Amino acid sequence: MSAIEIRALCRDYGVGRSGDKRTQALSDVDLTVELGEVRGLVGPNGAGKTTLCKILSTVLEATSGSAKVLGHDAATDAAAVRRHIGIVFGGDRGLYGRLSARQNLRFWAAMYGLHGAPLRLRVDELLERLGLADRAGDRVDTFSRGMKQRLHLARGLVGDPRVLLLDEPTVGMDPVAARDFRSLVGEMRAERRTVLITTHDMAEAEAVCDLVTMIDRGRVLLTDTPSAIGEVVPRHERVVAGAVPAQTRQALAALPGVVSVEQEPSGRLRVETADSSVTRTVLRLLVEAGVADLSTQRPNLEDAYLHLIGDRGMAVG
Numbered sequence: 355m356s357a358i359e360i361r362a363l364c365r366d367y368g369v370g371r372s373g374d375k376r377t378q379a380l381s382d383v384d385l386t387v388e389l390g391e392v393r394g395l396v397g398p399n400g401a402g403k404t405t406l407c408k409i410l411s412t413v414l415e416a417t418s419g420s421a422k423v424l425g426h427d428a429a430t431d432a433a434a435v436r437r438h439i440g441i442v443f444g445g446d447r448g449l450y451g452r453l454s455a456r457q458n459l460r461f462w463a464a465m466y467g468l469h470g471a472p473l474r475l476r477v478d479e480l481l482e483r484l485g486l487a488d489r490a491g492d493r494v495d496t497f498s499r500g501m502k503q504r505l506h507l508a509r510g511l512v513g514d515p516r517v518l519l520l521d522e523p524t525v526g527m528d529p530v531a532a533r534d535f536r537s538l539v540g541e542m543r544a545e546r547r548t549v550l551i552t553t554h555d556m557a558e559a560e561a562v563c564d565l566v567t568m569i570d571r572g573r574v575l576l577t578d579t580p581s582a583i584g585e586v587v588p589r590h591e592r593v594v595a596g597a598v599p600a601q602t603r604q605a606l607a608a609l610p611g612v613v614s615v616e617q618e619p620s621g622r623l624r625v626e627t628a629d630s631s632v633t634r635t636v637l638r639l640l641v642e643a644g645v646a647d648l649s650t651q652r653p654n655l656e657d658a659y660l661h662l663i664g665d666r667g668m669a670v671g
């Protein structure tokens with residue numbers, strides 16, 4: 355049995371009163387996520403990621419097709435699906451700002467049917483585990499975004515779910531908070547929980563996901579490991595160099611086998627080459643010109659995203 359099994363899933367949003375066109379948010383989506391896997395779902399704004407998460411979490415019905423969690427159908431067996439999933443959204447949605455972290459968690463634990471000593475124990479364990487114990491009694495509206503996200507994750511874990519849906523979990527977090535959050539996702543994997551994480555952030559998908567599914571305009575484009583997806587872009591190698599003299603830059607641009615020479619926002623020069631022998635020539639030229647700030651790169655997931663989807667809805671960094 356797979357953790358998530360989606361077959362021929364379609365979802366249309368209705369016609370407005372003015373009779374304007376229906377939006378097909380999901381078209382014939384097939385997706386299988388195995389137990390214990392961390393799967394990324396990446397795509398631009400409006401790709402259908404949230405719609406898919408909503409169907410899996412039983413708050414939205416599909417127009418046709420099926421979505422199953424641990425073998426339970428989200429449409430016909432919603433109560434069983436809800437018992438097995440935890441849902442974590444980005445931002446402030448779903449937190450009670452005027453209550454403390456502990457009060458929030460106790461409320462949700464009660465919603466999951468816990469009470470008395472087991473409820474208190476579970477809440478205190480989660481506060482401890484997510485590094486919120488020191489601030490457990492403080493109002494949530496005094497929390498930083500990273501702390502709110504950890505509280506969201508605690509909320510998602512309160513029912514001890516086998517499957518976690520994380521919808522843009524690190525949106526708006528600073529890099530340190532985002533890194534901490536990603537290491538928590540690593541812990542979820544170590545506990546053999548299945549995680550489906552939607553993100554715009556390619557670095558995040560690359561850092562935490564076993565497999566990534568790219569989706570655009572409601573259709574699945576491809577599913578593969580982050581590094582294999584990096585391979586779908588033309589296999590140019592890349593040299594990035596800082597403080598390159600203008601003369602050397604011109605010489606590089608004129609070299610046969612150099613595909614492009616561009617300045618990055620950081621001011622460094624990015625040289626794409628057709629193959630590794632050209633890369634060696636580029637490196638030699640740069641070293642001879644006294645350039646010390648040098649690195650070589652292979653295409654990554656972000657390049658693949660831009661190649662396949664373009665820069666619609668892309669959030670970089």
Ligand SMILES: Nc1ncnc2c1ncn2[C@@H]1O[C@H](COP(=O)(O)OP(=O)(O)OP(=O)(O)O)[C@@H](O)[C@H]1O
Binds near residue numbers: 368377379400401
């Ligand atoms: N309630 C709704 N009524 C009508 N159309 C909707 C509704 N919700 C979503 N849509 C449309 O369905 C499509 C998919 O939206 P969805 O929110 O699932 O995308 P997304 O990939 O989550 O985007 P984002 O990254 O912006 O959150 C979009 O064209 C959107 O405008």
